[in-house]
Amino acid sequence: MEVIIAAIGVGILLGWLDIFSYRVKLWLNRLSTVCLFLMLICLGAKIGCDANLLGQIERLGRQSLLLGGSAILGSLLLVYVVIKLLAPDFAKEERP
Known part of the structure; x- marks a missing residue:
């Protein structure tokens, strides 16, 4: 190493x-x-x-899908919260 x-x-x-x-x-x-x-x-x-890993591939796939989906949803939620806290007037502004 x-x-x-x-x-x-x-x-x-x-x-x-x-x-x-x-x-x-x-x-x-x-x-x-x-x-x-x-x-x-x-x-x-x-x-x-x-062979051991291939036998558990379905369970590992579900876990990875759950982990990836949770990371994406958590990121989206955090972006939403940060935008609401740091730029509350941003969403209210009119755009040309």
Whole structure:
């Protein structure tokens, strides 16, 4: 884990120092996209090979749907409350 955190830190430092040219950054961006895609494929294959996980996929799907729906509804409710508290006259203004 320390190696991963160190690699992320070095990457942030190199990006902040702006050492690489635009062409190198473009190449590195494409390389990181390919590596991310490869990592997602490996993760999917690992999940697909796990019989225990596949046996519980319906329950996990319901839980994830509930969690995602709750996050969306909570966000919408919070935006509504913030708008009502911080901009009470905003909704009453006439628009041209």
